[in-house]
Amino acid sequence: MAFRLGECLLLTLLHKKNISQAEFARRMGVSRQYVNQLITGEATMSLIFAINAAHVLGCQITDLYKIVSNRKE
Template sequence: MAFKVGRCLLLQHLTNSELTQQELADRVGMTKQQVNNYAHNRGVMTLENAINIASVLGCPVEKLYELEVVSVDALKKGRSSRRE
């Protein structure tokens, strides 16, 4: 079993926490634009940023993105097609 990372759920977490994008950005040491890009799926967080954001939001890191369960073969296929 493997996982494929899907849509970012940061916007929902921000709404639930009643934090603004600027407040989150200030707490984790990044720009509001970077947080906005993550929240609107225009970029994928580094593991370090995901850990810091999850810590501020009080949620597990894996809850920041939708995760799709896929077979290992499907995951390998997806990687090989990106290299071509």
């Protein structure tokens, strides 16, 4: 069975942790624009970015995106 990344859940996680996009960007060492690109789906996290983001947000890597099955129904 194959899977793909669905919707990025970063904005939801930031709201739950009461962290602004700007603060998250600062903690991650990236621009706020890049964080916005992740949220809107214009960019996808690298594995190492996802590991660090999960650490900063206190969540699992799999919490950062919806995981969607490619299986045809």
